[in-house]
Amino acid sequence: MNMTQIESALQDIFNEPLKDGEQRKIVFWVDKDEEFIEEIEQLMIAGVKVQTLSDNNQFYMKHLLEEEDPTSSYLIYTNVELGVEDNWLADTVLYSKTFFADRVSLLLSELHIDPSLRATVKKHERFFNNRERFRKFKAFGIESYTEETIELAIMGVLCNVKTPDFEAVLKTVLMDTLDDNGNKYLSLMERFFDIDVFWTYVATHYGYERETKTLKTLFIHLTVTAFNHSVSEDYLTAVQDFIAERNKANALVFIDHWMHHKTDYTVFDEYAEMVEQEIQLPSILQSVPIDEFRQADTFPYVDKAIIIHIANSLMEKLEDYEEYTKLIKLRRAKHYYEKYASVYEALYYTVKMHEFHKEHGQGIPQGRAIDLYEAYRKEYHVMDTYYRKFYVAYDEESNHELLKKLKELVEHLYTNWFMGELSTHWSQAVKSEMTEEWSLPGVQNQQGFYSSIVAPHIRKGERVFVIISDAMRYEVGVELAERLNSETMGVCDMQTMLGVVPSVTKLGMASLLPHRSLDFDENGRVLVDGKDSAGLENRKKIIESFKEDSIAVHYQDMLAMNKAGRRETFKGKKLVYIYHDTIDAMGDKASTEIYTFDAVETALNQLYDLVKIIRDDLSGTNVYITADHGFLYQRDALEESDKIGNEAMDTIEVKRRYMLSKENRDVSGQLAIDLTSIVKNEHHLTAYVPNGTIRNRMQGTGVNFVHGGASLQEVVVPLVAFKNKRAGQKGSQAIQKVDIRLTSTTRKITNSIFNLDFFQTEKVEDKIIPRTVVIYMADDEGNVLSNEETIIGDRSFDNPAERTFKLQFVLKSISYDRNKTYYLLVKDMETGVFTEKVPFSINLGIVSDFDF
Numbered sequence: 001m002n003m004t005q006i007e008s009a010l011q012d013i014f015n016e017p018l019k020d021g022e023q024r025k026i027v028f029w030v031d032k033d034e035e036f037i038e039e040i041e042q043l044m045i046a047g048v049k050v051q052t053l054s055d056n057n058q059f060y061m062k063h064l065l066e067e068e069d070p071t072s073s074y075l076i077y078t079n080v081e082l083g084v085e086d087n088w089l090a091d092t093v094l095y096s097k098t099f100f101a102d103r104v105s106l107l108l109s110e111l112h113i114d115p116s117l118r119a120t121v122k123k124h125e126r127f128f129n130n131r132e133r134f135r136k137f138k139a140f141g142i143e144s145y146t147e148e149t150i151e152l153a154i155m156g157v158l159c160n161v162k163t164p165d166f167e168a169v170l171k172t173v174l175m176d177t178l179d180d181n182g183n184k185y186l187s188l189m190e191r192f193f194d195i196d197v198f199w200t201y202v203a204t205h206y207g208y209e210r211e212t213k214t215l216k217t218l219f220i221h222l223t224v225t226a227f228n229h230s231v232s233e234d235y236l237t238a239v240q241d242f243i244a245e246r247n248k249a250n251a252l253v254f255i256d257h258w259m260h261h262k263t264d265y266t267v268f269d270e271y272a273e274m275v276e277q278e279i280q281l282p283s284i285l286q287s288v289p290i291d292e293f294r295q296a297d298t299f300p301y302v303d304k305a306i307i308i309h310i311a312n313s314l315m316e317k318l319e320d321y322e323e324y325t326k327l328i329k330l331r332r333a334k335h336y337y338e339k340y341a342s343v344y345e346a347l348y349y350t351v352k353m354h355e356f357h358k359e360h361g362q363g364i365p366q367g368r369a370i371d372l373y374e375a376y377r378k379e380y381h382v383m384d385t386y387y388r389k390f391y392v393a394y395d396e397e398s399n400h401e402l403l404k405k406l407k408e409l410v411e412h413l414y415t416n417w418f419m420g421e422l423s424t425h426w427s428q429a430v431k432s433e434m435t436e437e438w439s440l441p442g443v444q445n446q447q448g449f450y451s452s453i454v455a456p457h458i459r460k461g462e463r464v465f466v467i468i469s470d471a472m473r474y475e476v477g478v479e480l481a482e483r484l485n486s487e488t489m490g491v492c493d494m495q496t497m498l499g500v501v502p503s504v505t506k507l508g509m510a511s512l513l514p515h516r517s518l519d520f521d522e523n524g525r526v527l528v529d530g531k532d533s534a535g536l537e538n539r540k541k542i543i544e545s546f547k548e549d550s551i552a553v554h555y556q557d558m559l560a561m562n563k564a565g566r567r568e569t570f571k572g573k574k575l576v577y578i579y580h581d582t583i584d585a586m587g588d589k590a591s592t593e594i595y596t597f598d599a600v601e602t603a604l605n606q607l608y609d610l611v612k613i614i615r616d617d618l619s620g621t622n623v624y625i626t627a628d629h630g631f632l633y634q635r636d637a638l639e640e641s642d643k644i645g646n647e648a649m650d651t652i653e654v655k656r657r658y659m660l661s662k663e664n665r666d667v668s669g670q671l672a673i674d675l676t677s678i679v680k681n682e683h684h685l686t687a688y689v690p691n692g693t694i695r696n697r698m699q700g701t702g703v704n705f706v707h708g709g710a711s712l713q714e715v716v717v718p719l720v721a722f723k724n725k726r727a728g729q730k731g732s733q734a735i736q737k738v739d740i741r742l743t744s745t746t747r748k749i750t751n752s753i754f755n756l757d758f759f760q761t762e763k764v765e766d767k768i769i770p771r772t773v774v775i776y777m778a779d780d781e782g783n784v785l786s787n788e789e790t791i792i793g794d795r796s797f798d799n800p801a802e803r804t805f806k807l808q809f810v811l812k813s814i815s816y817d818r819n820k821t822y823y824l825l826v827k828d829m830e831t832g833v834f835t836e837k838v839p840f841s842i843n844l845g846i847v848s849d850f851d852f
Contacts, residue, residue: 003039006101013097014048014073025073026065026096028053032079036101040077053078058088065092103128111138113145120147127154127192140164151197158188166201167254173198175267178216178274186215205813206251207244217242223275223298225251229810230296235288239279247813249752255298256787259335260774269300269339276301294327300336307343311402314354314409321355333790343400345393349386350406353413356383364421369429370440372422376712377496380422381475384713387414388475388597391635395598411636419634423692423711430710431671438501438677446497446717447511447518447678449626450546453719454514457622458547458575465576465614465623467555468512469607470505470584471707473630476600477718480607480625485766487608489735490615490724499629499715500678502658502687502708505584506534507679508628508717513539513577514546519680524653524660536579543577550575555610563617570618582606587631590702596633615724625720631707632657632693632714638704643697644669644690652685656695657708659688669694671710737771738762738793740826742838743804749777749822749842752811756824760793760803770794772829777809777840779822786811790829816842 014025025048031037043050049069053061053076065074082093100109104122108115121128128134136157142149142164149164156164159172173185180186189195203209208221224242229252233243244251258268276282281301285293290309296302310324328348331337337344364380390410394403439445444452457464472480478494485492500511510518510526510533519527526533528542540552551573558578561569570576586592586599607625614620647667652660662684664672670688675681689709690696707714725733739761758775762768771793777786789807797803816822818841826836 003036003043006036007043007045009101010048010075010099011045013099014045014075024071026092027075027099028082028093028096029075029077029099029101030079030082030105031077031101032081033102034079036077037079043075043077045075048073048075050075050077052076053080053089055080062088062092065089107134111145113150117145117147117150120150124150124154124193127157130192133157133192136160151193151201154193155189155198155201158192159185166205167257170202170205170254171258171264174215174219174271175264178214178219178271180215183215205247206254207246207248219271220275220278222251222255223272224279226255227296227298230298231288231293235292236284238284242279249810249813252810253785253787253812257784259297260788265335269336272299275299290327294330297334297336300339303331303334303336303340303344306331307340307347307402310347310351311406314350315405319354319358321351321358324351325355329792333792342393342396343403346390346397346403346406349390349393350410353383353386353390353410356386357413357417364418364425366425366428369426369433370442372426372429373440373443373498373712373716376422376716377474380418380712381478381716383414383418384473384475385479388600391597392601395595407635411634415634415636419693426712427671427691427710430673435671435673436677438498438673438675440498444495444497444719446499446508447515449497449512449719450514453624453721454575461574462622463574463576463620465578465618465620466512467578467580467607467610467623467625468509469603469625469627470509470579470581471587471629471631472583472603472607472625472627472718473713474716474718476583476604477625477627477720480604481718481720483604483608484611484720484722486764486769487735488612488615488722488724489726489733489767490611490722493721493723495719495721497626497717497719499627499717501673501675501689501710501715502655502660503629503710503714504655504658504708505628509533509539509579511678512626512628513542515542517680518678519682520652520660520675520685522652522683539577539579543575547575549573550577552577552579554578555580555606558610558613566613566617576620578610580607580610583631587633587705588702593633593702593705594635596631596705611722621724623722623724625718625722627717629707630714630716631705632709632711633705634693635704638695642694643703644694645697652683654696654698655708656698656703656706657689657714659696660685661688662686673710733767735767735769737769737828738764740771740773740791740793740805740835742824742826742836747838747840749811749840750844752813752844753808754811755806755808758791758805758807759800760791760795760805763798763803764794764796771835773826773835774829775807775824775826777811777822778825780820785814785822811842811844816844818843 010027013027040050040052049072051061051064051074061076082098087093100106104118104125107113107121107128108118113121137153140153140156140163142153152164152166152169155166155169159169161168161172173183176183176185186195189198199213202218206222208218210217221242221244224236224239225244225248228236228243228248233240236243259265276299281299285301285305290306293302294306306327310327313320313324325348328344328351331344387410394407397403454464454466474496481492481494484490500507506526510528513528513533515528517529521527531542532538533542536552536554543550543552549572551570555578558566580603582603583596583599587596611623614623646654646659649661649663664674664686666672667688669691671691673687673689675685675687693711695703695706741759741761742756743759744756764770772790773793774788774790776784776788778784786809789809791805795803821839822842824838824840825834827834
């Protein structure tokens, strides 16, 4: 700072308006290093007298200011320490202003830093020799400075963090690169700070003390120390040197916060994989029992090890299925679950299929047709769902060697055992009971859908929406109904119909139309009351002939309309048929049948959205979702033994799963079903369908996805009856999430590691849906002080004991004020809303370094 700048600064001070009770300005210019002692004599400030104060003239100066000239403004230049002791002018200094012209003094003054910290500021003076760095430092708004707050603020500026917090500083440094020579933040600290101070902070906060310090070994130190929280040191002797001897809690919380950051976790995951290789984690975990690391969440290999453990157990026929399920559900709340979600999903459904097999250890029993039908409706259909869900997950990771092994288990259970036994027994029951009369006692026939289900609404003047999803088999309808029940205010009733045979689109679609008669002509076309029923336009005419105010549309056309367009199109229409064919369109082609199960997932979303459109845009109340037929699908290529040759006979039509013929005789391997109970049958047709899941041997289209036969998967047709309910309407029930509540009664924490109990207050069912929360400790400003734990509240158990959760929390090793209130926060992951904020006191006494 030159004299011109000094004169200008001093002039500004003396030009400031006088305060209340102030008659003049007195400024003490302190120049300890006597940098301006020669220039002071030439200093001229308008209206201001200049004096020099030394150790020898203090009494004189006091007399001058208070007796001789009590009204003039004075600049008192001095190199004397203006302390209180032995200072005649102490009281004058207190009501006057002190001015410093050297850089450090100006910094101390502008930042309101106590002069006792002059040495600290002087040490880092090069940092402040930049206007932007100074601006950012000042912007932190630190109210009370200490050596630590100054150092943290400098590191905070250099690392461009929002608050001067060492956790944020360290994460920023590590995020850049673990290469010390290429790390830009280390480079900035070496240039404008003191790198040794940085490493001192690392040692103090995280117990990292090594002769040779590197960012790579620091990261290994942090992750291994955090890992030690879940895995005993007895199993970690190979990496003992990387485990902190003190402040372990800080390492755990640091790693936990980084892992849970919404974007920064990607860099952490990359580093964690590197550490796994460096410390040879797979070798370490080989000797560790699974129960010792089931809660561990630092390295991705933990999830690999758990997945391998469950898969190997299944292959070794170890039947602890409940434990496998619990373990998979436990891992859902862990950091790396998403990385292995598809593998876990495939594993989960493999376990569920094994569990089903164990529950039916005596096999699928033979029985009457109605008993097998009801058993499939109530229970057996879940195997179709498990098989489907397995392959949805499998297709996400189809090159995974472990999944290929699981696939062998799944195919054996589903194709060889379940489908083999169920379809054989069902075929036997059909042969003995249903070939002459295609019906079951107490079961609605598909061809009676309109007269029994739709017509009563029409007669009462009610509006009806019918959605027909091509090839939506029963188990898919069950999933749709469950979703509509849980996610909408409407009420869903799940029914079934006995589908027509052959279970093909042209007959199934026709049977769902209003009609007096159904029949085949000589060319195999399906006639409704003598009219061709193929295609949307023909069906539309048939519907309109029964009900004038009606319409038939394709799902895609309806989707393409906007809300106003839909309201105009369907205005005044009492009967609406909507055709949807996502599943059949994908499965019925050889080139795309492998994507059948993906198409089912898409269809479920489309149908759910379609119901919402009907409800919201069209105010629809009565909605029925059904299908023309189901389907059979297996992923493995079929063996020749899965196909049957065709006998020489006069046929109208031959497909993979049926033949239509005027002949009526016994055919080996085929069920001969008289169609008279299904269609008018003027031509006396018989449908021949192969036993079980056998396909007719023929050239052409795909063979894995088929329908047309009489298997339960083909002829148990879902009928989802959705009744919309508005809020406040009788029978309406609002959708609500389960509550997750703290049940531990203690509100005082006396150890940095502590457990808390939580309870899912309701079981998940119908309109009571799951809630996922994240839980942690924080101060009154919202700063996170502990690790974060997640609860997925989706348990459907009646027993309250099975809806309890025990979580362990670890507090950062910092000073806690026993008189201050801290909070346990429970935050809904979907909405970000805090559902519970519980006050706690924290009194740790002496923070122990041996909590682990």
